[in-house]
Amino acid sequence: MLPYWLLIPAFVIVLATTIYPLAYSFVTSFREWDLTKQRRPDGFVGFDNYLHAASESGFQNSLWVTTIFVVTSVALTLVIAMSLALLLRRKGRMHTFTRIVLILPFAMSPALIGVSYRFMFNPEFGVLAKGLGAVFPALEGMPWLADPNLAMAILVLTDVWHWAPYMTFMCLGGLASIPRETEEAARIDGASYLRIFFGIILPQMKGVLLVTAVLKTIFALKMFDQVVTLTGGGPGTSTETLAFFVFNVGFKWYDMGYASALAWILTAIMMLISIWYVRMLLSDRKMATA
Amino acid sequence: MADVRLVDIEKKYGNFLAVPQLNLTIEDGEFLVLLGPSGCGKTTTMRMIAGLEEITSGDIEIAGKRINDKPPKDRDIAMVFQNYGLYPHMTVRQNIDYPLKLRGVDRAARTRRVQETAEKVELEALLERRPSELSGGQRQRVALARAIVRTPSIFLMDEPLSNLDAKLRVTMRAELKHLHHELGVTTVYVTHDQMEAMTLASRIAIMREGRIVQLDTPKRIYSEPADLFVAGFIGSPSMNLIDGAIAGGVFTAPGVSFPVDQPDRDDVVLGIRPEDLEISTAPDAPVIGKLYALELTGESTLVTLRTGANSVCARGPADHEAEINAPCHFVPKPGARVHLFDRPSGHRLDGLSAKGQTL
Amino acid sequence: MKRHLAWWGERALLVLVSVIVLFPIAWMFLTAFKRPRDAYSLSLDFSPTLQNFVTVFADPWNLGDMVLNSVIVATVTVLIAVPCASLAAYSFSRFRVRGRKFLFFLILSTQFIPAVVIVLPFFLMFRTLGLLDTRLALIVVNLAIVTPFVIWMIKGFIDAIPTDSEEAAMIDGASRLRVIKDIVLPMAAPGILTSSIFCFILTWNEFLFALILTRRDAVTLPVGLVSFRTERGDLWELMSAAGVMITVPIFIMALLIQKHFTRGMTAGAVK
Known part of the structure; x- marks a missing residue:
């Protein structure tokens, strides 16, 4: 019985803090509940909340914004993380120093990251806004966060700055588990560096990169803090991600039924990705063992 | 205790x-x-x-x-x-x-x-x-x-x-x-x-x-290894195991013929340890083949010959020298044991199970 | 000659990476020591002052209260999550009990649930119970994201410990609980410490829950940042000072366990 007793405390916590709220919001998503009007939820309205989402422009916008954010941020993070891992895997004093430096962004509060980038991209006295303008005259006087596309770009930038170092460590872990011999053999056979990377390193990193990609996708879908502190969803609704939109519906407009339905749509997206991820990983394992 | x-x-x-x-x-x-x-x-x-x-x-x-x-x-x-x-x-x-x-x-x-x-x-x-x-x-x-x-x-x-x-x-x-x-x-x-x-x-x-x-x-x-598995597992280098048949009281395989005290049958494996063989020049030696490799271990030399599909190894004196691919003959040492096993089951053949056959 | 070029190129890239990572942090630290007027100039020529720190700790900002809230919430969350998670992680790592895979998957999959989904019902529940704007509420909700993560991480560390010593102890005469106390805990201590610090960082930096569940009394540091956005505009020098307060303790912790830290980051994930 001991194995079960050891599980109980943690399991009670998980049950109470995630499974229960999940079930609760699932039920709420089928009800009408405007918190500004009534204290208790109204009757069940079936799939109305979900149908509402399908036809509402705010939701559609947030879905589009989220897609753009996730795709660019995941792609950039992966490419940068993999490159940094290749750069950092050798031994050396500067390599070690840079590796230590890379710990910092992950430890930094995402809300604070948003705040400091907002400061640095302030068109009047932001150090990056001014600095970039001085180096590249074409960027002089850019509206930065007041421009929808640039605001999205900066949002992606903060996210990549925050996560690429973490993902670099994951890639480094993957690189470390590749036996050196195959690479050395290829070098002795006279393969070029690019050839070695694409022919030998990349195929063996497939599993790690897959895990990294999915984790990053999940984190990107969850990303919320910087939207609040960097752009506030703006300008207009140009950086209103799904997570931020749910937050607005729930805690600005207090439409609990609709917010729950939206939250569940977000959950469903994440679940689908995780299932797909487990599948990919399992088939990858099979291939590896076969 | x-x-x-x-x-x-x-x-x-x-x-x-x-x-x-x-x-x-x-x-x-x-x-x-x-x-x-x-x-x-x-x-x-x-x-x-x-x-x-x-x-x-x-x-x-x-x-x-x-x-x-x-x-x-x-x-x-x-x-x-x-x-x-x-x-x-x-x-x-x-x-x-x-x-x-x-x-x-x-x-x-x-x-x-x-x-x-x-x-x-x-x-x-x-x-x-x-x-x-x-x-x-x-x-x-x-x-x-x-x-x-x-x-x-x-x-x-x-x-x-x-x-x-x-x-x-x-x-x-x-x-x-x-x-x-x-x-x-x-x-x-x-x-x-x-x-x-x-x-x-x-x-x-x-x-x-x-x-x-x-x-x-x-x-x-x-x-007295009980079967082929034990015979091959114990001893270093391991026992020579040669597939062949017994006919007219003689075990034969390509390049190998040993008189044995057994009824005729096919699918027999003969086992003999390298330390029970010695190098000889006798033209009628039971094992005849071409020298394949010489490995000096220090106190002795491991001599391997090939005959047909089989390799047979003998432990010879440390100073033994010969040309690779030269003809090579092995004879059992006095008091050497040969072991016979049934190929399909791997079991030691009855009648020999008690002692093995001493030559 | 070509090799020489590559060597310098690699060093240059390393410097560039360090600059890109360090610059925003350094700029925030500098701003925290600038007078309001200097904060709006890009000049590095300024006379440093501690005035911003004095200001944020005084009325009306009262950063001290937020620091206290953050410390209490993060510490209590760690103290609850880590012991429970350690026991569960040990059980998952060492016993092949029925339903183990399902339970582990269940706990892991909660990591994929967006925090907004969890906070909605909790907001409603705490509202009914009158627990909004309390540290207790924050602790409860933080446990939701932290616990599965810590179980996962500690399991990774325990998996890496060979079972030999535990079996030796059992044969030497120890019961399972005694084995956990005498052998497993001391051997897993670095991993548990690392996980605790990860857990602390996650809770310390947590923003969404605190934003929704607190108003005045239980506000934590990250949410406190938002309050420096006033009608007079953003008070960057005060925000930076508060940012320094958020960052410094976490950086110290992360750097202290630097070696384990990178291992902890990849623990579990790569497998």
């Missing part, structure tokens, strides 16, 4: 039958070695005795008492692990002391016994070190000391020497043998190294696919 009886024990992992219906009695004071290739179930068997692995069915008795359901701590055993299983956060002294502490031995007695044990395995100078500050051989000694400090009724040793380098392994082997002689405690020892098994054991149980293939003294296992 005690004997151990395994009665029809069985171990299944899901649908995989790791050990089917094993019976084995280990006598009081005996040094029994479980020998076999990896995955043969020898470690599983030992872990079942230790209580680290539940048995699916059957009974285990120690000193006549059934101990199936007792946790390891109540079985009065001590075990030495392959990777030593030392407590890395404790000093050598604390490591050796821990079993005594758990058994509530009083402080004064504990200090004394740790000291005595440390002296026995020559660790007195290292008592305040941590395992990470010790060499492989010293760690091995700590593991040993921890096992002998409380004089259990049974010692279990799971490949205790396999992580040591070759030279140290030989020294430690002698120490283990001496220790067993001194303490006289029933010992079960798992290894895949036939040399260790031969030198240490009172009896060897050779295991394959969860079954005991042969249980006997080292001497008899060497001289």
Whole structure:
């Protein structure tokens, strides 16, 4: 019985803090509940909340914004993380120093990251806004966060700055588990560096990169803090991600039924990705063992 | 001190039958070695005795008492692990002391016994070190000391020497043998190294696919292997095994003909150890072929010839020299044994099972 | 010669990476020591002052209260999550019990649930119970994201510890609980410490829950940042000072366990 007793405390916590709220919001998503009007939820309205989402422009916008954010941020993070891992895997004093430096962004509060980038991209006295303008005259006087596309770009930038170092460590872990011999053999056979990377390193990193990609996708879908502190969803609704939109519906407009339905749509997206991820990983394992 | 009886024990992992219906009695004071290739179930068997692995069915008795359901701590055993299983956060002294502490031995007695044990395995100078500050051989000694400090009724040793380098392994082997002689405690020892098994054991149980293939003294296992598997497993270099047939009282294979005292039959394997063959120039030698390789081992030369699809190896004098591909003849030494096995079943052929045939 | 170029190129890239990572942090630290007027100039020529720190700790900002809230919430969350998670992680790592895979998957999959989903019902529940704007509420909700993560991480560390020593202890006469206390905990201590610090960082930096569940009394540091956005505009020098307060303790912790930290980051994930 001991194995079960050891599980109980943690399991009670998980049950109470995630499974229960999940079930609760699932039920709420089928009800009408405007918190500004009534204290208790109204009757069940079936799939109305979900149908509402399908036809509402705010939701559609947030879905589009989220897609753009996730795709660019995941792609950039992966490419940068993999490159940094290749750069950092050798031994050396500067390599070690840079590796230590890379710990910092992950430890930094995402809300604070948003705040400091907002400061640095302030068109009047932001150090990056001014600095970039001085180096590249074409960027002089850019509206930065007041421009929808640039605001999205900066949002992606903060996210990549925050996560690429973490993902670099994951890639480094993957690189470390590749036996050196195959690479050395290829070098002795006279393969070029690019050839070695694409022919030998990349195929063996497939599993790690897959895990990294999915984790990053999940984190990107969850990303919320910087939207609040960097752009506030703006300008207009140009950086209103799904997570931020749910937050607005729930805690600005207090439409609990609709917010729950939206939250569940977000959950469903994440679940689908995780299932797909487990599948990919399992088939990858099979291939590896076969 | 005690004997151990395994009665029809069985171990299944899901649908995989790791050990089917094993019976084995280990006598009081005996040094029994479980020998076999990896995955043969020898470690599983030992872990079942230790209580680290539940048995699916059957009974285990120690000193006549059934101990199936007792946790390891109540079985009065001590075990030495392959990777030593030392407590890395404790000093050598604390490591050796821990079993005594758990058994509530009083402080004064504990200090004394740790000291005595440390002296026995020559660790007195290292008592305040941590395992990470010790060499492989010293760690091995700590593991040993921890096992002998409380004089259990049974010692279990799971490949205790396999992580040591070759030279140290030989020294430690002698120490283990001496220790067993001194303490006289029933010992079960798992290894895949036939040399260790031969030198240490009172009896060897050779295991394959969860079954005991042969249980006997080292001497008899060497001289009368029960089947092809044992014949090929014991001895270094291993026994020459040649496929052929018996006709008219002669075993024949390409380039090989041995007179044997057996009725005619096909599908026979003849086995003869390299140390039972010698190089000859006799034109009617039983083994004739072309020299394939010469390997000097120091005290002798291993001479391999090829004939047909077979390679045959003989142990020749250290100063033997010859040209590769030159004709080469082997004859059995006086008193040499040949072994005959049935190819399909691998069993030793009847009528020879008692002694083998001496030429 | 070509090799020489590559060598310098690699060093240059390393410097560039360090600059990109360090610059925003350094700029925040500099701003925290600038007078309001200097904060709006890009000049590095300014006379440093501690005035911003004095200001944020005084009325009306009262950063001290937020520091206290953050410390209490993060500490209590760690103290609850880590012991429970350690036991569960040990069980998952060492026993092959029925339903183990399902339970582990269940706990892991909660990591994929967006925090917004969890906070909605909790907001409603705490509202009914009158627990909004309390530290207790924050602790409860933080446990939701932290616990599965810590179980996962500690399991990774325990998996990496060979079972030999535990088995040796059982044969030496220890019961399972005794084995956990005497052998497993000391051996897993670095991993548990690392996980605790990860857990602390996650809770310390947590923003969404605190934003929704606190108003005045239980506000934590990250949410406190938002309050420096006033009608007079953003008070960058005060925000930076508060940012320094958020960052410094976390950086110290992360750097202290630097070696384990990178291992902890990849623990579990790569497998």
